[in-house]
Amino acid sequence: MHAYALLDKLSGKVSLFDPGQGCTVEEPIFVPMSKNAPEGGDWVLGMIQRMDMNRSDLVVLDTKDFAKPVAVVQLPFRTDGQIHGNWVNALPDDQSLTRVSEPVKKLMGRGALEMG
Numbered sequence: 001m002h003a004y005a006l007l008d009k010l011s012g013k014v015s016l017f018d019p020g021q022g023c024t025v026e027e028p029i030f031v032p033m034s035k036n037a038p039e040g041g042d043w044v045l046g047m048i049q050r051m052d053m054n055r056s057d058l059v060v061l062d063t064k065d066f067a068k069p070v071a072v073v074q075l076p077f078r079t080d081g082q083i084h085g086n087w088v089n090a091l092p093d094d095q096s097l098t099r100v101s102e103p104v105k106k107l108m109g110r111g112a113l114e115m116g
Helices: none
Strands: 004-007 014-017 023-025 029-032 042-050 055-062 071-074
Antiparallel strands (some): 023 042
16 A cells, blocks of 8 residues: 545545655544534544655544645654554443553552562
8 A cells, every 4th residue: 555545425536645655554543523523524644654764654634635644743763564443433432442451559659660
């Protein structure tokens, strides 16, 4: 994969975000702008692998103007390939897809130095 494509199912129009030569794209995630956002008013976040620069970029794309990123976070290193995400229509406010761990008991107030 070398680009992200956005398909407007009503019009059939396809918009592309192409990060350029020497790049690959990872599976993006979809983020609604708000709970009440109208259809098509959303964000897409994706990880770009810049092979020629040996680094990764996180891009934030607005679905209303998909070809140009709203923001690019340039990481000073290249990340490993990403795994597939979970797509969920909605969760109740009191539920989460992540496990909450118990707080760590501080023994001497020395943080990670307490280990070992």
